[in-house]
Amino acid sequence: MQKLRDLLGLPVLIIGTGVQIGEVKEVILDLEHAAVRGILLSDATWFSNDQGILFKDIFRVGRDAVMVRAAYAIQELSMTKMPGIVYHLCDLLDKQIYTETGVSIGVLVDAIYNEATGEIKAYEISDGLITDLLYGRKIMPLPQAQVVGQDKLIVPDTMTNLLIPESKEV
Secondary structure (H helix, E strand, O other): OEEHHHHOOOEEEEOOOOOEEEEEEEEEEEOOOOEEEEEEEOOOOOOOOOEEEEHHHEEEEOOOOEEEOOHHHEEEOOHHHOOOOOEEHHHHOOOEEEEOOOOEEEEEEEEEEOOOOOEEEEEEEEOOHHHHHHHOOEEEEOOOOOEEOOOEEEEOHHHHHHOEEHHHOO
């Protein structure tokens, strides 16, 4: 399992030639299906800022680079053209998380995903710098239902019972 924030800034390389075709500028998420849809590249062309690669076209996500088979994997990944409701990772990070009854759980600092399948497994949550240093961050399984607001996330009350310390992450 890897953290999605770690993808940001990674070089994207073609396996056969070793040519770098860009860097990961953004990660596109589908929370309804708990999946990474794709990545946007920072070296966009004049004609489009939404040049990216669908997750299914990525060969491997490594610790230090994202590997693709060929440059033809690059395509326009406009949010409006993708089916369903998708989000940019950076739009979700640093949002305050509340339960339906108004209890603050913490701040979303990262998401944990399976690098082989693209499945989003959990959120990493912070209670603040001091609490993070003393007790560590918490991990919350991805909620079945959630409301993504402009600067808040609303999750079911049952999520408070599912929080585990980051050190016990499986």
